[in-house]
Amino acid sequence: MTPPLGLAVIGAGYWGPNLIRNFQASPEFRLRWVCDLDRARAERVLGGYSTVTATDDYAAVLADPEVAAVAVATPAGTHLAVAMAALEAGKHVLVEKPLAATGAEGRALVEEAERRGLVLMCDHTYCYTPAVSRIRELVRSGEIGDIQYVDSVRINLGLVQKDVDVLWDLAPHDLSILDFVLPEDDRPVAVAAQGADPIGVGRSCVAYLTLQLASGAIAHVHVNWLSPTKVRTTMVGGSKRTVIWDDLNPQQRLALFDRGVDLARPDELDPGERRELLVSYRSGEMVAPALGEKEALRGVVEEFAASIHEQRAPLTDGRAGLRVLEILEAATRSLAQGGALVPLTGGPC
Numbered sequence: 001m002t003p004p005l006g007l008a009v010i011g012a013g014y015w016g017p018n019l020i021r022n023f024q025a026s027p028e029f030r031l032r033w034v035c036d037l038d039r040a041r042a043e044r045v046l047g048g049y050s051t052v053t054a055t056d057d058y059a060a061v062l063a064d065p066e067v068a069a070v071a072v073a074t075p076a077g078t079h080l081a082v083a084m085a086a087l088e089a090g091k092h093v094l095v096e097k098p099l100a101a102t103g104a105e106g107r108a109l110v111e112e113a114e115r116r117g118l119v120l121m122c123d124h125t126y127c128y129t130p131a132v133s134r135i136r137e138l139v140r141s142g143e144i145g146d147i148q149y150v151d152s153v154r155i156n157l158g159l160v161q162k163d164v165d166v167l168w169d170l171a172p173h174d175l176s177i178l179d180f181v182l183p184e185d186d187r188p189v190a191v192a193a194q195g196a197d198p199i200g201v202g203r204s205c206v207a208y209l210t211l212q213l214a215s216g217a218i219a220h221v222h223v224n225w226l227s228p229t230k231v232r233t234t235m236v237g238g239s240k241r242t243v244i245w246d247d248l249n250p251q252q253r254l255a256l257f258d259r260g261v262d263l264a265r266p267d268e269l270d271p272g273e274r275r276e277l278l279v280s281y282r283s284g285e286m287v288a289p290a291l292g293e294k295e296a297l298r299g300v301v302e303e304f305a306a307s308i309h310e311q312r313a314p315l316t317d318g319r320a321g322l323r324v325l326e327i328l329e330a331a332t333r334s335l336a337q338g339g340a341l342v343p344l345t346g347g348p349c
Helices: 016-025 039-046 058-063 076-088 103-116 130-140 166-181 296-310 318-336
Strands: 005-010 029-035 053-055 069-072 092-096 120-123 147-157 188-196 206-213 218-224 226-238 242-246 254-263 279-287
Touching: 005 016, 005 058, 016 029, 016 039, 016 296, 029 039, 029 058, 039 053, 053 058, 058 076, 069 076, 069 296, 076 092, 076 103, 092 103, 092 296, 103 120, 103 318, 120 296, 120 318, 130 166, 130 226, 130 242, 130 254, 147 166, 166 188, 166 206, 166 218, 166 226, 166 318, 188 318, 206 318
Parallel strands: 005 029, 005 069, 029 053, 069 092, 092 120, 147 218
Antiparallel strands: 147 226, 188 206, 206 218, 226 242, 242 254, 254 279
16 A cells, blocks of 8 residues: 555636546545635635635645645646646646647656656546446447547637637547547548637637548548537547537437448459449347446546556646647637638657
């Protein structure tokens, strides 16, 4: 048994309380500090009987030798300064999505963490749901065959953000899932984006991303703040099977279909049949795999602890965060160019 890791959560706003609750419940960590510019807010989150210290003094947190790790839940524009200060103080860092406000800032964090031998992890929460973990297994084991397409929808009547458009607000979830489940040799190589601002707030409230994958397959992401209904679905179509994830259906989150289209290859046809490519339709069974119920953030906390103890990169490390940032920045350029296809360099990720 190793002693619990001392930890501080920075930011007690929207996401911070969720991190606080999960870190307090983990035997791997001992929450020592909650730091927020509004100290009263940090105190309210902790409650009147907590032994955790609430503060607005980030320097005091970083000076505590008992703090081995820091979880950052502040606005994206502050991630560089907050996370960099923690890394420079020798702390392992977990950062809420997105990793940073720009790719250049994200690269600076990754390079600093690697130079110091510290863990830098992105809180790509959905990647730690049982459903997405199973999709990753199905894809990477080859059980669904070669990827033919991915279609993801994330829409609801949501809060129109003041500082970012709907792409930067919602699409990081879908892009991080895509990065997590796809084989490493089938990354996106180009992206085109279209957006609209029908209510005149000065930024896209509805957007569509189309990504070309290295294999020639296509991935599509639809995000929307204005939908009167809430939809959270992802479909991954393979040459053998298709898996559909409906995050809002607890009775059947995953469905695996043995249905699709088969195309006979010309070299497999008799000479008389080669004038036509034969298309056949497969109509097999649908299976709903059994999934355990587990809060995704609990998985995030467990992976953060394991990567620190095992001195390895976490499943959603800083470089995964960089790949998501590259797509977001390319999508922003595509929007400015009227939906033009923008290549992804892959850069230093």
